[in-house]
Amino acid sequence: MDKESEAEKQRRERSERAEEREMSKLQQMIKLKELELEEKEKERQEKEKEREHEREMKKLDLQIAQERNKTPSATTGVTAQRPRLSKGFPAMTTEDLPCYLDMFEMAARRDKVLEEDWVAQLQEKITPKLRQFLTQRRLVDCTDYEKIKKELLDYVGMTEEACRKRWHETVPIEDGPREFFVALQKNFRQWCEAAKIERNFDQLEELILKDSILSALNEEVREEILDKEPESWEKLVDLLENRKIIFSSKSIFKKSRIYQANAVSDRRDLNRQNYLPNQP
Numbered sequence: 001m002d003k004e005s006e007a008e009k010q011r012r013e014r015s016e017r018a019e020e021r022e023m024s025k026l027q028q029m030i031k032l033k034e035l036e037l038e039e040k041e042k043e044r045q046e047k048e049k050e051r052e053h054e055r056e057m058k059k060l061d062l063q064i065a066q067e068r069n070k071t072p073s074a075t076t077g078v079t080a081q082r083p084r085l086s087k088g089f090p091a092m093t094t095e096d097l098p099c100y101l102d103m104f105e106m107a108a109r110r111d112k113v114l115e116e117d118w119v120a121q122l123q124e125k126i127t128p129k130l131r132q133f134l135t136q137r138r139l140v141d142c143t144d145y146e147k148i149k150k151e152l153l154d155y156v157g158m159t160e161e162a163c164r165k166r167w168h169e170t171v172p173i174e175d176g177p178r179e180f181f182v183a184l185q186k187n188f189r190q191w192c193e194a195a196k197i198e199r200n201f202d203q204l205e206e207l208i209l210k211d212s213i214l215s216a217l218n219e220e221v222r223e224e225i226l227d228k229e230p231e232s233w234e235k236l237v238d239l240l241e242n243r244k245i246i247f248s249s250k251s252i253f254k255k256s257r258i259y260q261a262n263a264v265s266d267r268r269d270l271n272r273q274n275y276l277p278n279q280p
Helices: 002-069 097-110 115-123 128-136 145-155 160-168 177-194 201-216 219-227 233-246 260-275
Strands: 070-072 079-081
Touching: 097 115, 097 145, 097 177, 115 145, 128 145, 160 177, 160 201, 177 201, 201 219, 201 233, 219 233
Parallel strands: none
Antiparallel strands: 070 079
């Protein structure tokens, strides 16, 4: 009798454990289903937000176009057509924002577009991503073209330091010397523009001297100095001198630059020996 009771107890326990496992599986399935439904709802809401944003952008573009195209005449009260870019001017499809802005500015001047209308007409041409950036920055109604231009260039990484690095990283194209020169020229001009350098000797000298010093520094020191935004190469040198006093045991320059002079001197000595006539 005791054996039968024990066997019955074991069967009941096994049955209970099996039921618990089934219940646990069922709860997991329910939880997974709930998570799946939540994820789908989240995706639906995000897509709806995107569609709503697109509708708002289109509506905004239409309002801007309507407001900028016409203005009341001071004398007659009749709306007068304002100059616009020619219909053939393309929308932005390239990632090269500086190049596109150059094209836009030339076209705007050629078509005699009023400078106060440049921003509105530019917004009609740039990519949705850039328009969204201006919306987020609350710059949609700004009419200061230079401010908008700087914001856009900073957004795509066209800061002074980024342009400086891009100029140094310009590489020759095989069998394309002209293309290499054009790329060098374009990247140099972008660098000058980001640094607000005009075409005069003193400013170019300042730019090149600062670049030469920054290029010689090791990465840690260069980043530290750039964070302090020195306005001139003299202030840059002052910062380096002060740092050298504080951290006298640490070198501020790249090792390759420290030994470069010796290496050049050694090569010159070797070349001189190779070309000297044999001594009797």
